[in-house]
Amino acid sequence: MQEKLTSVDKVLLVLKALGDSSYPLQLREVVELVHLAKSTTHRLLAALVRYDLVVRVGERYLLGDGVIDWAVTMSRDDLSLRSTVLPHLIDLHNSTQSVVFLGVLGDGGVHYVSSLFGHTVIKTPSRQRDWAPAHCTAVGKVLLSGLRRRPDALPTYPFIEVASAGARSALAAELRTIRRTGFAYNREQYAPGVACVAVALPDTDSGIHAAIGVCDRADRLRPLEVLGNLRRTALISAIAMHPGVPNRE
Structure with a gap:
């Protein structure tokens, strides 16, 4: 039996999908990658946008400065x-x-x-x-x-x-x-x-x-x-x- 995903698991799945992609993703593409309900994925993305962890550009999403700042330091x-x-x-x-x-x-x-x-x-x-x-x-x-x-x-x-x-x-x-x-x-x-x-x-x-x-x-x-x-x-x-x-x- 597959272990039930926690809210944290779902957030990390969304962030990983965006981080692994070489281009900004549409909502349907994120849904296909994370295998979550469309409404759940949309709600998670909206929350991540509010916290600057994800940026929405038109109908597409990509990692925001909040994540990039954690991950990248300038040499x-x-x-x-x-x-x-x-x-x-x-x-x-x-x-x-x-x-x-x-x-x-x-x-x-x-x-x-x-x-x-x-x-x-x-x-x-x-x-x-x-x-x-x-x-x-x-x-x-x-x-x-x-x-x-x-x-x-x-x-x-x-x-x-x-x-x-x-x-x-x-x-x-x-x-x-x-x-x-x-x-x-x-x-x-x-x-x-x-x-x-x-x-x-x-x-x-x-x-x-x-x-x-x-x-x-x-x-x-x-x-x-x-x-x-x-x-x-x-x-x-x-x-x-x-x-x-x-x-x-």
Whole structure:
């Protein structure tokens, strides 16, 4: 006979389902994963939202800052990266009037070391948390492209949860294109109505692999218009982190 679940068990099941997912979940998806009644699941999610343990974005749910703050502590390298690059991110934000992200691979996806929203209003889960899946975000994909694995080794990439062989093949092809062009563009793949363009900071001896992204409403962002400014910011940031980086501008 199966042991009856306690209220704590049910809460932990919901949190685990959201934490294990690589994308925000709809209520029906949470119900399918936790095998609880829809009304019970909805009630638990509503309570978790009130306590900032879960964030609701439209009809989807994801872990909130209350949980992320418990689980994630910023490394010394990340703190150094953020403090050094932040002045250049502010300049980029002011010149584009768009949202700016600085991200590194970690925590099972992209960890946003810094995010500048300002008065720009876009509906993205990244406004509520400092983590996003790598395989469906521009910052994540440009960082994945820098791992330079063979296309047939894609299933062994860390930070990726891509279900089908077709999806893995498409992602591998996209990463090859990103390596060739030097930038990633994402339109409504992670959040409806949101687009983002990202480039990596040039490699340095510091061993820090980071990327900068500019995001805005999909109908407002002009990726090619902001790309030059974005690349200059990445180069200046890399030089600030490590003065030995050659200036190729």
